[in-house]
Amino acid sequence: MxxxxxxxxxxxxTLFVALPxxxxxxxxxxxxxxxxxxxxxxxxxxxxxxxxxxxxxxxxxxxxxxxxxxxxxxxxxxxxxxxxxxxxxxxxxxxxxxxxxxxxxxxxxxxxxxxxxxxxxxxxxxxxxxxxxxxxxxxxxxxxxxxxxxxxxxxxxxxxxxxxxxxxxxxxxxxxxxxxxxxxxxxxxxxxxxxxxxxxxxxxxxxxxxxxxxxxxxxxxxxxxxxxxxGDLPETGAPLPEDVTVETTAGVTVVPFDTPQSVALFGHEGIAMDDPDFFAAYVMNVVLGGGGFEARLMEEVREKRGLTYGVYSYLATKDHAELIVGRVASANNRIAEAVEVIQSEWARMAEEGVTQDELDRAKTYLTGAYPLRFDGNGPIAGILVGMQMDGFPIDYPVTRNAKVEAVTLDDVRRVAKRLLKPEALRFVVVGQPEGLEPSPGQ
Missing domain, CATH: 3.30.830.10 (Metalloenzyme, LuxS/M16 peptidase-like)
Incomplete structure (x- = not known):
């Protein structure tokens, strides 16, 4: 039985996953x-x-x-x-x-x-x-x-x-x-x-x-x-921790490790989900590093220079802190160049924002991919509980794409200037990087 x-x-x-x-x-x-x-x-x-x-x-x-x-x-x-x-x-x-x-x-x-x-x-x-x-x-x-x-x-x-x-x-x-x-x-x-x-x-x-x-x-x-x-769980649990303010300075922290390829994480303070500029920041990040091969970081670091197999960035929204972070891996003798290119693109996006073509492509990607997430009972239940925890309204699946479409070029340029902080962009590099000096007081 x-x-x-x-x-x-x-x-x-199997059947439910196959449903539209x-x-x-x-x-x-x-x-x-x-x-x-x-x-x-x-x-x-x-x-x-x-x-x-x-x-x-x-x-x-x-x-x-x-x-x-x-x-x-x-x-x-x-x-x-x-x-x-x-x-x-x-x-x-x-x-x-x-x-x-x-x-x-x-x-x-x-x-x-x-x-x-x-x-x-x-x-x-x-x-x-x-x-x-x-x-x-x-x-x-x-x-x-x-x-x-x-x-x-x-x-x-x-x-x-x-x-x-x-x-x-x-x-x-x-x-x-x-x-x-x-x-x-x-x-x-x-x-x-x-x-x-x-x-x-x-x-x-x-x-x-x-x-x-x-x-x-x-x-x-x-x-x-x-x-x-x-119903028989206790009514209350332990107090939640306090919020934490993320403060970083630009530079590189090196953790020596015997490996032929260095791994780098990078980022600084981000933006909260309930911030009015969140959707503009979300669209901006698709152009910067969250849009796969269409993203600027992939274009500049991988496609043009061949420094990595992959590089990406994303908005990390924790309950008590917000970050914008990314990752790249490159050979020890090339990681310094990869870091330099990322720093340059971070500053360029902060200064110039995105083009209309980049904005349109990011919107198409985001609105087209969203319905594909609802591909079964399990994913739907997971999305619903995540929406509750993130404080989204119950009609969010219906209104979400409209929020993306409403983002304008000026919105993205404004939020890029506000969110991206080259003076705070910190890299942590694990490996044996060549030509990459640790920042003072790392």
Whole structure:
């Protein structure tokens, strides 16, 4: 029976992914009797539901000296719950052809569930136990702890991870963003079961939960499901961290590492999503470094000079800080030139903005690609919960492309001059770069 259910779920997923993409979707706001709120897109034609849950705060709520606790706790949610140990929980999940995933990030703990309509009640009961009554059995803790520590030790030899660590420390200092949310081998090794229980209480509470669903479930059914699933969580979690102001100066920080290719991260303070200029900044970045082979950085650094296989930039909007950042990798004897070209293009965009042709192409790219994101229950549910956390209105999928189209050439030129700060553009380079001198006091 479980094999048939699994095969049917696979067929459902394949079929739904093949359905036409659609951005004009009917989103309902659903309130439960217990006071929880969710956004829902009903799709009753296929007996399958995707459920997304986010808890704001995430790994930023690690207790002092307990870095990595939220990440380890999250990794243990599927390793036994209620009366079921890890093996029994996995067997029960498989027998229902359900799928659960749990992830930790800087600003959120994420829970994703997929299940068939016929198994909804049993799947929700199993998911509830994992969220409300995780076991944190000693053998499971030690197994997952070993996996995390192994990954951390491997990352210690990864140039990208080294660059991210140095970049975050430089920009964020002693704020939680300034250290890796997975912790270090030492901090993870020292975590106790009590630390995991505290991490669970800090992060998984009703005052910070966001919920969305897409598929074969009605508003009334979802309202009842929310209370069954989450009604027994504590009302409040730990206080969220303070906002952090990013202050950088132009220059280069070099982290020596024995590798034939240097990796560079670069950026400075960005722009908030609720800023009136955000969409203009978003369009501008597509032209600068977010539009693939059409972007200026790709054209200048890769196509014209062959300095890299890829270079990009993006707007990074965290809950407590905003950045505009990018990445490039190049041979040690060519990274200095790549850095120089990026600095030049950063300054040129700040001074000149974009051309009308670049603006038109960026708009076409953004408006044409957007509907393709809505290609199944899972992606739709993920988009809905992300919209809630980002503070977007419920009609955002309908109005989003109009906001992009409304951006003018003057808007982009104004925001480029405001946002791009060559005098603050900081590079962190990991490798053995030639001809690239570290800035004083790096």
């Amino acid at each position: 479980s094999y048939i259910a699994r095969a049917f779920l696979g067929a459902v997923l 993409a659609r951005a004009e979707i009917d989103i309902q706001e659903v309130k439960s009797p217990g006071g929880l709120t969710a956004w829902l897109v009903e799709e009753p034609s296929i007996p399958f539901v995707a459920l997304e849950i986010r808890f704001r705060g995430g790994a930023s709520l690690d207790e002092p000296g307990k870095r990595g606790a939220v990440n380890l706790m999250t990794g243990l949610l599927e390793e036994g719950a209620g009366d079921l140990d890890a093996r029994s929980f996995a067997a029960a999940t498989e027998s229902l052809a359900a799928s659960f995933s749990y992830d930790a990030y800087d600003d959120a703990v994420s829970v994703s569930a997929r299940f068939l309509t016929e198994n909804r009640d049993e799947a929700v009961a199993l998911l509830r136990d994992s969220l409300i009554n995780p076991r944190f059995d000693e053998d499971a803790v030690e197994r997952v702890r070993a996996q995390v520590i192994s990954g951390l030790r491997s990352d210690a030899n990864d140039p990208d991870t080294i660059a991210s660590k140095a970049f975050d420390e430089l920009l964020f200092g002693d704020h939680p963003y300034g250290s890796a949310f997975r912790g270090t081998p030492e901090t993870v090794a020292a975590l106790t079961r009590d630390d995991l229980l505290q991490a669970h209480a800090n992060t998984m509470a009703r005052d910070r939960v966001y919920i969305s669903a897409a598929g074969d479930i009605s508003a009334d059914e979802l309202a009842q499901l929310m209370d069954r699933l989450l």
